[in-house]
Amino acid sequence: MLLNFLTPYINDAVRDYYRRLLVEPPLVYPYFVNVVDSMRINEFRGFNLSITLDVTPVVGPHISVGEDRLTFQISVGPEVKLVNYIHLKSYELPPHWQNIVKNMLTGNKS
Structure with a gap:
C-alpha cells in the first residue's frame, strides 16, 4: 500500500532526474522498488x-x-517531500533504444 501511495512521487523525482539524459521519461513500477530504510x-x-x-x-x-536511491519524508496531511536523490548506476540502452538518449554536447540526438 505504501509503495502504491509513493509511486507518483517516485516517478516525478525520476522524471526530473532523467529529463536531462533521455528524451522519453522512464517509469518506476512498485515491483522495481526496494525499501532500504x-x-x-x-x-x-x-x-x-x-x-x-x-x-x-x-x-x-x-x-x-x-x-537510484530516493529518501522521502512523509508527514500528516499527507505531505510527501523528496529530501535526497542519489543516482547509483547507469545502464546502457540496447541499440534500438539509443534514439531516446540525449546528446549532451548538442542537445537532443537527431
Missing part, C-alpha cells in the same frame, strides 16, 4: 516518517536505465 523522525510519538528506497527506472518493455 524506514523510520519515525520524531521517535515513537511522531507521525513524521523517513523512507529510503532503491528504485530501478525502466523504459519501453521494462528496459532498465539505471538504479
